[in-house]
Amino acid sequence: MGNICKKCVSDKSIISLKLDKNGICQFCKIHEEMEKEYPLNENSFSNLLKICEKIKLDGKKKKYDCIVGVSGGKDSSYLLYLVKKKLNLRPLAVHYDNGFDSDASVSNILKVCEKLDIDLETKVADWEKFKSITKAFFKAGVSDPDTPTDVGIFKTMYEIAYKENINYVFNGHSFRTEGIEPLDWTYMDGLYVKDINKKFGEGNLKNFDNFVLSDLIKYNFLRGIKTILPLNYIKYEEKEVIETLQKNFDWVNYGGHHYESLLTKFVVSYYLPNKFGIDRRRTGLSALVRSGQIQRSKALEILERPPILNDENELKNYILDKLDLNGDEFDKIMKMQNRNFRNFQTYYKYFKHFKIFANLFYKLGVIPKILYLRYFGDKT
Numbered sequence: 001m002g003n004i005c006k007k008c009v010s011d012k013s014i015i016s017l018k019l020d021k022n023g024i025c026q027f028c029k030i031h032e033e034m035e036k037e038y039p040l041n042e043n044s045f046s047n048l049l050k051i052c053e054k055i056k057l058d059g060k061k062k063k064y065d066c067i068v069g070v071s072g073g074k075d076s077s078y079l080l081y082l083v084k085k086k087l088n089l090r091p092l093a094v095h096y097d098n099g100f101d102s103d104a105s106v107s108n109i110l111k112v113c114e115k116l117d118i119d120l121e122t123k124v125a126d127w128e129k130f131k132s133i134t135k136a137f138f139k140a141g142v143s144d145p146d147t148p149t150d151v152g153i154f155k156t157m158y159e160i161a162y163k164e165n166i167n168y169v170f171n172g173h174s175f176r177t178e179g180i181e182p183l184d185w186t187y188m189d190g191l192y193v194k195d196i197n198k199k200f201g202e203g204n205l206k207n208f209d210n211f212v213l214s215d216l217i218k219y220n221f222l223r224g225i226k227t228i229l230p231l232n233y234i235k236y237e238e239k240e241v242i243e244t245l246q247k248n249f250d251w252v253n254y255g256g257h258h259y260e261s262l263l264t265k266f267v268v269s270y271y272l273p274n275k276f277g278i279d280r281r282r283t284g285l286s287a288l289v290r291s292g293q294i295q296r297s298k299a300l301e302i303l304e305r306p307p308i309l310n311d312e313n314e315l316k317n318y319i320l321d322k323l324d325l326n327g328d329e330f331d332k333i334m335k336m337q338n339r340n341f342r343n344f345q346t347y348y349k350y351f352k353h354f355k356i357f358a359n360l361f362y363k364l365g366v367i368p369k370i371l372y373l374r375y376f377g378d379k380t
């Protein structure tokens with residue numbers, strides 16, 4: 001038994017890594033399952049078009065066909081282009097502003113929406129509340145202080161879809177390029193946010209866009225809002241995508257993956273490597289290896305060098321300042337015991353009782369397969 005998957009580059013920095021007798025990890029198996037669901041062949045694009053015909057029919061008397069969440073990053077920017085130009089849908093772009101957007105990301109969003117003539121709705125998070133919850137995640141010593149952001153984005157998309165009577169939320173995730181983020185690294189659930197806030201936060205969660213069980217029932221099961229992942233149906237290659245975006249929208253490439261948010265940039269390139277020994281590039285590189293877009297040896301070579309951060313001190317000071325954390329408090333956080341969602345109250349322990357329902361909802365298209373496999377794949 002080794003410490004690294006023989007097929008991809010997932011290693012023991014993922015606590016729950018499981019290698020089978022051939023040395024293959026559970027994420028490679030999820031990838032195979034996804035390949036079965038979304039095979040790339042001459043029918044892939046027409047399958048996507050068929051889904052879009054249904055969406056168009058459903059949106060006939062409405063102002064919009066679907067919601068597309070945008071961050072200014074390459075995936076969501078390209079998704080807007082695809083949805084409008086190639087799929088001929090009428091999207092409403094939705095952005096969640098948590099106060100950490102980089103200038104490049106904001107200008108990317110505006111340029112793409114303007115050029116494609118797409119309406120944009122921005123939800124600005126209640127800053128004081130958002131700050132206190134994000135700070136609580138750092139104080140808890142967990143590996144996913146960007147979970148409040150992800151939860152906020154998730155809630156906002158459904159909230160606006162509900163309000164605008166839209167039944168489809170489009171998501172720019174591609175399992176072939178982004179891969180499957182281990183739950184040990186990033187975990188998202190409303191009860192987790194509640195528990196961390198209770199133990200390390202200040203005040204209640206009233207003004208925070210939390211996503212709890214009642215939201216799941218309201219948006220997903222009662223209203224039946226569905227998530228569509230169009231990038232899984234197309235050949236999605238980073239180089240071509242960036243070229244298309246730069247040529248059509250004067251889109252600015254800000255460097256690392258998910259660097260559109262300064263908070264995420266700080267988390268992935270400073271906080272996680274230094275405190276946890278986690279290099280989140282491993283997830284994306286593993287995906288690229290599995291889908292044959294990069295050689296495994298090349299991925300390993302990239303991982304030997306830490307993420308590039310030219311403005312480390314400047315970025316660190318900016319984040320601490322913005323979160324009202326002083327240097328001593330942050331040093332304490334960096335030295336404290338490492339934790340993750342397993343140390344807190346979450347819905348996770350109930351999941352095994354819900355597996356049968358989750359499977360049904362995935363089959364009905366209410367939850368995407370990747371989510372089902374990510375959260376339930378391990379539960380037997």
Ligand SMILES: [Zn+2]
Pocket residue numbers: 005006007008009010024025026027028
């Ligand atoms: Zn693997």
